[in-house]
Amino acid sequence: MLTLIGKRLMFAIPSLIGVVIVTFLLTRALPGDPAAYFAGPAATKEAIEQIRKNLGFDRPLIEQFFRYTVDLAHGDFGSSLTTGQPVATEIRNRLPASAELTLSGLLISIAIALPLGVLAATRPGSWIDHLCRVTTTAGVSLPVFFTGLVLVYVFYFQLGWSPAPLGRLDVFYSAPPTITGFYLIDTLVARDLEAFRSALTQLILPAATLAIFSLAPIARMTRASMLSVLASDFVRTARASGLSPATVIVTYAFRNAMLPVITTLSMVFSFLLGANVLVEKVFAWPGIGSYAVEALIASDFAPVQGFVLIMAVMYVLLNLLIDILYGVIDPRVRLEG
Amino acid sequence: MKRRDFLKSVSSVAAGTLLPAPAIISPAKADARSETLLIISEGGPNNLDIHGVGTNVPGYEVSWNCYDRLISHEMKSGPGGVPYYDRDKFKGELAEDINVGDMSVTFKLKKNAKFHDGAPVSAKDVKWSLDRAVSVGGFPTFQMSAGSLTKPEQFVIVDDATVRIEFMKKDRLTIPDLAVIVPCVVNSELVKKNASEKDPWGLEYTKQQTAGSGAYKVTKWTAGTEVVMERNEDWVGGPLPRIRRVIWRMVPQAGNRRALLERGDADISYELPNKDFQEMKAAGRLNIVSLPFSNGIQYIGMNVTKPPFDNLKVRQAVAYALPYQKIMDAVLFGLANPMFGAPADRASEVAWPQPHQYSTDIEKAKALMAEAGHASGFDTTLSFDLNFAQVNEPLCVLVQESLGQIGIRCTINKVPGANWRTELTKKEMPLCTNVFSGWLDYPEYFFYWCYHGNNSIFNTMSYKSPDMDRLIDGARAAAASGDKAAYETDVKGFVDLAFADIPRIPLYQPFVNVAMQKNVSGYQYWFHRRLDYRALVKA
Numbered sequence: 104m105l106t107l108i109g110k111r112l113m114f115a116i117p118s119l120i121g122v123v124i125v126t127f128l129l130t131r132a133l134p135g136d137p138a139a140y141f142a143g144p145a146a147t148k149e150a151i152e153q154i155r156k157n158l159g160f161d162r163p164l165i166e167q168f169f170r171y172t173v174d175l176a177h178g179d180f181g182s183s184l185t186t187g188q189p190v191a192t193e194i195r196n197r198l199p200a201s202a203e204l205t206l207s208g209l210l211i212s213i214a215i216a217l218p219l220g221v222l223a224a225t226r227p228g229s230w231i232d233h234l235c236r237v238t239t240t241a242g243v244s245l246p247v248f249f250t251g252l253v254l255v256y257v258f259y260f261q262l263g264w265s266p267a268p269l270g271r272l273d274v275f276y277s278a279p280p281t282i283t284g285f286y287l288i289d290t291l292v293a294r295d296l297e298a299f300r301s302a303l304t305q306l307i308l309p310a311a312t313l314a315i316f317s318l319a320p321i322a323r324m325t326r327a328s329m330l331s332v333l334a335s336d337f338v339r340t341a342r343a344s345g346l347s348p349a350t351v352i353v354t355y356a357f358r359n360a361m362l363p364v365i366t367t368l369s370m371v372f373s374f375l376l377g378a379n380v381l382v383e384k385v386f387a388w389p390g391i392g393s394y395a396v397e398a399l400i401a402s403d404f405a406p407v408q409g410f411v412l413i414m415a416v417m418y419v420l421l422n423l424l425i426d427i428l429y430g431v432i433d434p435r436v437r438l439e440g
Numbered sequence: 441m442k443r444r445d446f447l448k449s450v451s452s453v454a455a456g457t458l459l460p461a462p463a464i465i466s467p468a469k470a471d472a473r474s475e476t477l478l479i480i481s482e483g484g485p486n487n488l489d490i491h492g493v494g495t496n497v498p499g500y501e502v503s504w505n506c507y508d509r510l511i512s513h514e515m516k517s518g519p520g521g522v523p524y525y526d527r528d529k530f531k532g533e534l535a536e537d538i539n540v541g542d543m544s545v546t547f548k549l550k551k552n553a554k555f556h557d558g559a560p561v562s563a564k565d566v567k568w569s570l571d572r573a574v575s576v577g578g579f580p581t582f583q584m585s586a587g588s589l590t591k592p593e594q595f596v597i598v599d600d601a602t603v604r605i606e607f608m609k610k611d612r613l614t615i616p617d618l619a620v621i622v623p624c625v626v627n628s629e630l631v632k633k634n635a636s637e638k639d640p641w642g643l644e645y646t647k648q649q650t651a652g653s654g655a656y657k658v659t660k661w662t663a664g665t666e667v668v669m670e671r672n673e674d675w676v677g678g679p680l681p682r683i684r685r686v687i688w689r690m691v692p693q694a695g696n697r698r699a700l701l702e703r704g705d706a707d708i709s710y711e712l713p714n715k716d717f718q719e720m721k722a723a724g725r726l727n728i729v730s731l732p733f734s735n736g737i738q739y740i741g742m743n744v745t746k747p748p749f750d751n752l753k754v755r756q757a758v759a760y761a762l763p764y765q766k767i768m769d770a771v772l773f774g775l776a777n778p779m780f781g782a783p784a785d786r787a788s789e790v791a792w793p794q795p796h797q798y799s800t801d802i803e804k805a806k807a808l809m810a811e812a813g814h815a816s817g818f819d820t821t822l823s824f825d826l827n828f829a830q831v832n833e834p835l836c837v838l839v840q841e842s843l844g845q846i847g848i849r850c851t852i853n854k855v856p857g858a859n860w861r862t863e864l865t866k867k868e869m870p871l872c873t874n875v876f877s878g879w880l881d882y883p884e885y886f887f888y889w890c891y892h893g894n895n896s897i898f899n900t901m902s903y904k905s906p907d908m909d910r911l912i913d914g915a916r917a918a919a920a921s922g923d924k925a926a927y928e929t930d931v932k933g934f935v936d937l938a939f940a941d942i943p944r945i946p947l948y949q950p951f952v953n954v955a956m957q958k959n960v961s962g963y964q965y966w967f968h969r970r971l972d973y974r975a976l977v978k979a
Contacts, residue, residue, distance in 0.1 A: 139861035150577060150579065150581075151861075151865070153578060154493060154494065154577075157493055184486065184494055252696075255695075255696060255699065256695075256699070259699060259703070260699040260702070260703060263703070267700050267703065268696050269480075269691065269700070269705075274478055274687055275473060384692045385692075385693050385696065387689065387691045387692060393664070393692065394664060397664065
């Protein structure tokens, strides 16, 4: 197992180097001049030149790249011009917010989509199969920001059940001391139940928005994969041997149907990180998605580079995790690995 | 899993998520709410110090409320009875006595003025801060130079509590320029302690924290998310503000900002679409303040260095073809002052902005196009800044449609915000729309930036005319020497010339729109158009 992990990590190194080079070049190729942007509304040409010099954008590209990689090797991602903070600190502060949101969305989605998919597969053509089809189609065809706005309109503005969409906590609560960066966990560790409730209620709508969006691929994949497994020989054998339907479906069929579902999950997770950007905008969520988009609009290179790099690292780790999970679920993969 | 069990569990999960959260707020928190002002806006500061590199406009708001200047403006009653800064009347903020001489001005500092860390405000802090403003480069230095404040030698320490500022030349804008946001007084000892060889003015330090003597101090700043400010109980710059704590949250979604206001969760917001403001005004549940930008105009600029807009007849044709009233109604929902359609016999006033005499007249425009030899029209591009797409995009579509009627076929060029300055500097856009608004509310200041032959970035038309330069320079000189008659002639002269030559066509004077709860009062209009928390009251 350890050699497998080591090998996988080794393979990741060239792709990370590629990501560093490509993001550096891409951000430089963006239209727009950060110096002119940051020189402010009434800048003269000299003022813009001065800022360009201060920011080091007047040097040749190779030199800029060399300095960037040296800084990167020291763990320095540079500083954002729009927010004025070091990128590493910002990402460290914001990543847990995005991760908490994405994971909650994914968990809600799994909790609904897996049973829905399994039920739809065991009773094809029944009303639950149609329900599955309708919900997934609706979920995937509604843009996330739209779902988010509708949820805010109904549950906050009209009904008043949900708290104001103002980020992770009610304005008048202070954030718990950071341990994991996940407010749901940190507030519990700090035994601050009021803040926990606030964090939870703030999280429900954005997480539900993400869940609605990600229902479709998970439920459809579960259904398709279950259908093919249920039609296979070993399930027929199990049934013929008189095993109870629950044992057949859960122990034999479901476990075998999990592999493609897990693959889909990893893909959905990456989709969600992308969809996050819009959800974070709608709910004023202080995550890395909105951070990266704002930086991009302002031609602010450092955060964009940092964001892409962090995302690349996360994908590498995620893929590794998925591979390990394969091994747990299906022993054959382990042997070949 | 049985179907029934599954449904049961799903519906209970759903019920759980929808359950309204009972409002258990401890009494202490309810108290905090009444003394706290919750402001929501689209963007937040990127730097707490206006002297910093690339500090954005929200950053100016922090500086205005957390730092003091030597002087500030008195208030007067503005349009609709809203308190409006008085351009011509000054009062001391850190200064208790102002003595304007012929070639210098002397300020005596208030004795008990203290910085947030308790250190007294002394003359050396004032000098260091002003030196810093004229030396750091970029926007602050530029703004100081607008008032002929350019050299550290101009700032002289007379004694511990007295500072003299010497004039480079006579300039009417010197004193007003000392009351803008830039010449704020910084705690020099504290900042010097945190400065480095690479950063002698300590800009890195003041980027992250406020080091002033102002009415508020920043206690928490999460960039892009929120700014929390607490009242400075020892403030001497004016009467102690009523709001103890200001929480300023960034809410990127305009629809959500409106929902938060209408639900009563947020106290103040601005930067909402005009349509929302108009609807909220009609609903009457909130206080809405709409005031014109002082010295500000949205216009269509034509590049006069290149055909076809180097031809006066073409420019006049465009001025007669623009859909002025449609823009007022469909884009701005009436929230702007029209700058068009003045009666033909109206003489120009000594004021800016003022309306011109063009109005939509397609037949006349067609005739002018024919006279100019462009009867069959031509192709061109119309550019706008995507950062302000909410207004610019519909505006440009209306203009495109209208110009199409006289044969000018426009392609709309949407320029990303990050790129807009670059495009302006290049001066290659044949046709563009933009807003310019000056902090200092003087006609010659506006014209110096927008029409003068020194071709600043805001002269987007690259307009150069010796007559215009003579009139603008004449007005500046006359204002400095106090020659009222010459000043009035020159101002009327340059306004008339600008309308006759029409290199840029004023459309309207935009409004700054602020929405607040009924229990919030004390809003004041300032030239910088940001909020002054010091006067706000929450009942």
